[in-house]
Every structure is written in structure tokens, then in C-alpha cells.
Amino acid sequence: MSHSILSALSEDLLVRVYGFLDPPCRKTWRLVSREFHRVDSLSRTSIRILRVEFLPALLFKHPNLSSLDLSVCPKLDDDVVLRIALDGAVSTSRLKSLNLSRATAVRARGLETLARLCRALERVDVSHCWAFGDREAAALSVAAGLRELKMDKCLSLSDVGLARIVVGCSKLNKISLKWCMEISDLGIDLLCKKCKDLKSLDVSYLKITNESVRSIALLPKLEVLEMVSCPLIDDAGLQYLENGSPSLKEIDVTRCDRVSSSSLISIVKGHPDLQHLKASHCISEISLSFLHNIKALKHLKTLWIDGARVSDSSLLTLSGSCRALTELGVSRCVGVTDIGMMGLARNCSNLKALNLACCGFVTDAAISAVAQSCLNLESLQLESCHLITEKGLQSLGCYSKRLQELDLTDCDGVNDRGLEYISKCSNLLRLKLGLCANISDKGIFHIGSKCSKLLELDLYRCAGFGDDGLAAISRGCKSLNRLILSYCGELTDTGAEKIRQLEHLTHLELRGIKNITGTGLAAIARGCKKLAYLDLKQCENIDDSGFWALAYFSRNLRQINLCNCSVSDTALCMLMSNLSRVQDVDLVHLNRVTVEGFEFALRACCNRLKKLKLLAPLRFLLSSELLEVLHARGCRIRWD
């Protein structure tokens, strides 16, 4: 019967229906019928490849892809790319976005092939490819239509490589050079001269000087400028921005040590339309003149002044004029008290995000005021606000129905009753309760039963709760994908048995839980198939049976920490050879593993490892061929 109804739907109708589905449903959609599967194949525009073996087949099946994510694809290297290039059946000409983040084994040859294959390429992400250097940049510069390029932490990239890209891809309008430590003023200068369309530029953590800012100020269309922690830039440099970059909307000078409020004033003067001003940890005090100038910014939405000395009156003045403010960061600000916060809450009712971390004088009164006035509040960070008690949380539970993110790490005043109030915020997605020692199973039970949308839960060192609480979480928060249970000493195998119900779990930290044994780990491995990150450091009582199960079931594991585990030679070898997607491994202090065990285990996985932590003496005990192969495959080894 259903077959006939479905067959009545024409293909274009199916495509339209498909368009309204969200990704998990699309997965189910595929399985309905051959026709549905075809619609899915044809209308799919983005794909994230987990295994390189399926890459050509998937590319062939989905001809209309515009976005390809290879960032979690181990074993991707030049040869794979070349083979795809040789295989004429694969159509990549529509591909616009390519994510090669952490694909360290793809070098110049592969990149050039990719750049030539994907003619319509507009966005490329090669962040964290530490081997990405000038040669690779030259290869990438073949993609002349490139508009967005992310090159964070391309440690080997120098000015020469940047120049190649700048000359080759002159249409760039967004580029991120965060942590490209070799880039100097010369490179930035050339970038600003050649890419006049640049709208967004990230030069965070670079050793660039005021000269670069002078060049940047000449960019006519620049809207977003991020220069977090540029230690050589001072006020004289920022002065250039006063009359430059007329369309600047957002500037981030967080942790620029030599920048003071005087240069920020000049920027503000020159750009009355500034929307986002992020100046955390760079100004020591909110002066009157600074306030006076900030007042003129009628469109200011984001203001970060973390770490500055703020008085109540200045908060009042500020909130009185910048009523459009939606995001305020005053963490670690000395002088933030209830009076200031109440004034702020009264004036800025549109506030969506508020960071009050380490503002020790803030009490329940301020939180209540914020909760009552700012009904749109989505994110509230209250880390180390020790004076906050259940009263404050009560008003949060009553009024802040849109709250999505709440950070209560290290708040001593949080207890079970407080959690009960919080649980009324039913839209909560992320909840951090680390170091809250007064929480017991009762409080956790409330969270588990009401916060069903929770995606992330941090219970780091919450020693007061046990297996029952975890059972409640596992029952209630089915969509949880990130769970931190490190040092929750009460947990045992029974609790671990419950975790297996969390099918969407991808990130699990079980550090230092002594009571979990092989049985518990086996249960987790069997249940949480999507697990990609697992921290088992100091879980000393897990025996080989647990690791065998892990090796057998957790096929998606990408990152694993096995420090101080009692894993044996055989179990380690099995883990390393069977976990075909593992990329980042910590193998420090494995007392039962011999040098041969390490050697075999690493040989088994050396073609996919990206990051490895080992005890320093092993450097001389492991075979040099192994280390060479690891290095050649782009694996970084940290010797502990």
C-alpha cells in the first residue's frame, strides 16, 4: 500500500520534501526505497568522508556535491588523490568547498591535483596541517577562484608561500593565518596590496609589527579583523586603523599586551558603525574617555573587556548608551558587583551572552536581575562565582527559558536543589558542572529527567554522584554527544553499563575512574559506536578484555588516551591495528607494554597516525625506520 502512495510522488516533489529534512532524518530517508536513495544521492550537496576507501565510490554516487570534508579521513595522502584524479568517472567540477584540515599527508602533489580537479573551488581549509609549507601553498595557488582560505597552524608556511597564494588567488575575501608563525610584515603587506577584496582577516598570534597594521588599514573592504595576541603591535599601530578600513565591523585585539585604551578610542572614533569590539585582557582599566567614546557606538553588539577594572558607574554608563548590546564579556573583571550588573540587566534587555567568569563579588541578586530582564539570554558563564547559590539558579530556571549554555564550573554554591531549578531550563544544550562537589545523584537525576536536549555535560571531579545519577542521564539525555566524567570516583561498571545507552556519544572522558574494569569498557564500546574521543588515563583496572572489545567495536575512534593503563602488548597491538581511524594516541606510562609491543603496535598504525605521545626513552629504543615512516606520514611525536 505504502509503496503505491510513494510511487505517486514525482521526483521533484521528493526533492522538495527532502529539502525540509535535517541530516539524521536524511539518513533514514535513504533506506526507504531505491527511488528515495536516488533522490538523496542527487540532492546531497555536502559530505564528510570517514574512510578513504569509500571516497571514489561516494564521489561517484553524489555528483552534485559542493562541499567535501576530508578532515577526519585518515590515510588520505597524495597517492589517494592521484588515483582519484586518474579515475575519470569521478566528477569534482562542482565542488566548491574542500576541508583538508589535519590532512597532513596530503602534500604539494596532491594539493595541486585537487586544485586542478576542482575547478570551481572557492573555500579551502588546510588548518592544522603542520607540514603545509611554501611548496604546498604554491600548489594550492593554482585554484585561482579561491575566496576563503583557512590556514591556521600551517607552521611551515612562510611569506613566500603566502605570496604565491596571494598572487594566484587574488579574489580572496577571507583568509585566516592564525599561528602561521613564519609570516612576517612583508607577507601581510603583499596580501593587503594584492587582495583588495579581503573582508575578513585573521592574523592572530603572528609576530607582525605596526607596519602590518598600516598595510591592513589600506584594505578598503575589510570588515572583520582578528589579531588576538599579537605581541609586537602597540598603540601606534592601531592608530593607523582610525582612518583606514572604512567598513570595519569587528575587531578582536584580545591579549595584545601593548595595546591600551587610547588606541581603541581612536579605532572607535574612526568607525562609528563598529559592531563587535573584543578587547579582552589588553586594557587594564575602563577609563572615562574610553567610555565616552564607546557610548557613541550605537550599533555595538559585542563587547569583551575581560580582565579590565570596571566600576559600577562605568557599567551603568555603558549599558545606558549601548542598548543594542547582545554579548558582554566581563570575566575576571575586578570591580563587577551586583549594582553594576543590575543596572546592566535593566538597560540591555537584548543580552544573549554574558560572561561573568571569576567575578567573585557577583551574587544571586545580580543573577536574578539578569534572568528577569534578559529573557533572551542564551549563554551564561559563571565559572568560579562562589557566591551564587540555589536562589540565583531558581530565577534562572524560572525566567531563562532560552538558556542554551550554562557554565557553573567551580561554583561551590551549586547543590542538588540548584540543579533542580536549572533543570527547568529545558532548552539547555551545554551544561558544565565541573568541580561542583555538592552535587549528588538527586540533582543529577533532575537534569537527566528534564534536560532532554542536552548535548554536552561536564561533570569533571563531581565526586558526589554515582551510578544512579549516570543512569538517569543515560535514560534522559539521549542526544548527549559529549560527556566528561573524569575523576568521578563513585562510578563503577554498573554506571558504565548505562553509558552504552547514549548512542550519539562521540566524546567521553573517563580519566582516573578506578572502579571501571574491562567489563565496563566493553559495554561502552559495544553501545557507543560513534565514539571518536576516549580518555582512559589512569583507569588502571581495565584489563585486556575491555581493550579487545574496544578494538573490535569502536571503529570510529579517532583519539585515544591510554596513559597509565594496564594494557598488555597484545591488546595494544590489537587496538592499534584494528582501530582503523585512530589518529591521535597518548601512550605514556604503559607499564605492561614492552618495547617490542610499542614497535609492533605503531607499525600497525603508522600510516594513519597524526599525533603521538610517547615516553622519551623510547625514542632510542624504537626502530629508526618506524620513526622515519611516522615522520614522513606527517605524524608529530611528543616525547614526554
Added chain:
Amino acid sequence: MEPEDDLCQNNWGGSSSSSSSKRREQVCFTSQHKWEDASILDYEMGMEEEPAFQENSNNNNGGQVNVDFLQGVRAQAWDPRTMLSNLSFMEEKIHELQDLVHLMVARNGQLQGRQEQLVAQQQQLITTDLTSIIIQLISTAGSLLPSVKHHNMSTAPGPFTGSALFPYPREANNLASQTLNNNNNNTCEFDLPKPIVVEEEHEMKDEDDVEEGENLLPGSYEILQLEKEEILAPHTHFCTICGKGFKRDANLRMHMRGHGDEYKTPAALAKPNKEAVPGSEPMLIKRYSCPFPGCKRNKDHKKFQPLKTILCVKNHYKRTHCDKSFTRSRCHTKKFSVIADLKTHEKHCGKNKWLCSCGTTFSRKDKLFGHIALFQGHTPAIPLEETKPSAQKGSSACENSNNNNTGMVGFNLGSATNAIEEVAQPGFMDGKIRFEDSFSPLSFDTCNFGGFHEFPRPMFDDSESSFQMLISSACGFSPRNGGESVSNTSL
């Protein structure tokens, strides 16, 4: 006053056959058009072409106006003695020019109807000569400027009172052209400031040319000229007793001490020319001329620029007029006539490591980046990578591992080994994809694959091989069905 009149007549007699002062005046006023044209031109751009003198061979506007101007100056009470030497020098120059033109006139009769080119050449020659004379005139007149100012104020109405008002030629020029547009009818006003503009233009240019950066007035120094043999001689100082030659005078004096006690006195050891200086009048500055005829450094050259010291003469002569006998032992591309140049080159040779795609090399990175910023399409070239054994081993290793990788079978079209062989010969790809030179087949073939065959192969096997048996047998899990792991692939 006679020399001046004479000078002017010579000048104009030289440049044009009719040299009546009447005509001069006429030209002066009718030349208004020309000046207007010149002022429209941007002087920065026009520098090289010297627009004011482009048509000098016909009517010499600039020069004439200048002369008029100077005549007016000299009509005032002025003691001419200080300039006499300069003027006589100029007179000599003008005579030379006159001779040249005479010669041309004579030749013109013979070569009537010959190539235009020759005519143009002659014109150019005269133009340059005249220019240099005018420059000298102006520089001579430079000292008169204060009085010029005074004179102008009294005689010429209008905003322009001499160059003192306009320290920058451009400014003056702009201002002049502005006013020119404003009051087009009033022509008389403008013939005074204009020449000054031109004059300053030339002074700037000259300073650029002169290497020494000095601008000595011609005639204010003594010109010495060494002969070719003298310049090229390895030794210039000879012992009168034994005949041994020395490069330096000081060395000779040191040597002389060996010939007897009389050469050891402080007087004998002192620098000889220092004795002459005290007491006597300040000596005329010595400058040197190159013996090579036609050289710019030769005193007979029109734009003569003297050399400062004997060492300059030697280096100049060797560099410009001698064979380059010192060759570079390593790169063989460069030759030098002065050994010091070779040594300097050797010091920097190979340091030009900043290479542009156009082939130009730079010793400094900022110079390269300046070059790239300037030219469209130029990029820095990345030097060919020195072959890294480890990287090649790595690629061969992964090929080995792929070779027996069961998981990859579905992915290789055709047999796995074939595909790998194809990849191992990038030349195969050349039709479609061009690779950097360093990845040429050559470098690929030469890399050592052998080392990796010693590597225990099974250890490179992927998951679905060796330990699988172990698992299913060791801990009684049910045999895995392939779908489980596959289902997540396209999340």
C-alpha cells in the same frame, strides 16, 4: 659689460643664423604658447624629455628667456670680477659649440637631402650642448638671485618674484599654470617665473647624476689628467736609488729608510704635500680627468664630471675602458677589471637566494616582495627542494603498505599493482596535470625503495588482516558483520 654681450651674441649666433636682439624679444613674447603647453605637462613625468628644450634647435625658448633674464640682472650694479673665470669658461664652451654648428652648416650643404636621422642627431647634439651651457649660466647666476629678486620686484609686476618664492619647482609650476589659466590675456607676466622652474628642474637632475654628490662650479678647481700608462702602471712611486716601484707613497718612504739615515728624519718621512699647505694660499681643489676621449669623465666632454681622487681615476679607467680580465672561478658569468670588485662579488655571490618567477634574483626578501607587489603576475619562486630521503621513503612505504592493503581493493580500479605503477610514474600524468619539477620521474625513480622491503610487511597490513582472527578466537564475540562499520561512512 662686454663679455656678457659677447656671450649672448655668441650664443644666439651659434644656435640660429640671425641673432638680432629684436627677434629675441619677439620670440620671447610669441613663445607664450609653447610655455603653456609645457606647463600643462606634469613635470614629474616630463623630466626625462625636458619639454622646455625639445625644440631648442629651432628657437631655444628657454635659453633665450634665461639670457634676457640674466641680461637684466647684469644691467644692475654688480661687480663682475668674481664671475669672470666662470664666464670665460662658458665663453670657451660657446665657442666650441659655435665651431660645431659651423661644421654642421658646412656639412649640411654637402649632405643636403640626406637622412632625417642625421639631422635629428645633430639637433640633439646641439640641444645637449646648449643645455649644459644654460645650466652653467644659471648656476653662475645662482649667486645673483637675491639681487634678481630685488630687480624683479621693481620691474616686473605680478605674483612671481623669483625662485625664492618657490622652493619646489612643482609648486611653482602648478601655481604658474593656475594663474596662467586665470589670466590668459596677460602674457608679459609669465616669462619670468617660467625659466626659473626649468632651471630648478635641471639642477635637481644634475645632482642625481653626479656620483660624488658635489656640485663644484666649473673652473673653481684644477683639472689634472693622468696618462693611460700612468694609470695602468702597477707602481706609481719609484725609489730614486734602487728603482723599486711602490703602489703607495708611504711605502716608498718606508723603503727609503733603508737607504740611509738622511731618509729617517721626520721631515723626510712626513707626507710630502702637507708641507706645502701651511702658509700658502688655500690650494685650488684638485679634480681629475679621464684620458679617454669622449668619456663623460674626460675634461673635453660637454657634461664633464670630474673624478675626485687618483684612485677614482684608476678604478674608473679600469672599469670603463679596460678589458675585464678577472673572471669568477666559480660561476664564470661575471668578469671584472678591478680585483676589488671581484672580491666584493665573491662575497655576495650565491646570496641572491630570493628568486622571482620572472628569473630576477634578489639578495633581500623585502626587495623581492617589493618587486612582486609592483608587477602583476610575478610570484616568488620556490627553490627546488633538496631531495629528502625520509620523505621519499615515506611515500614508497605507503605504497608498499597500500600494495597489500586488502581494504583498498574495491577502490583500485583494475588490479592494485597496476594502479600503483601508474602512480609511481608521474610522467604518465603529464598530459593532464603538471607537477613541479622536483617531482619529475627522475627523482622518483632514484629514491630507494629497497630499504622498505626489509620492513616486516605484515605489520603494515591494515586492520582487516592479522589480528582479526585473534579477536574472534580470543574473546568470544560474534563474528563481525561488515555493515556495522560501513554504516557510518557517510555521516
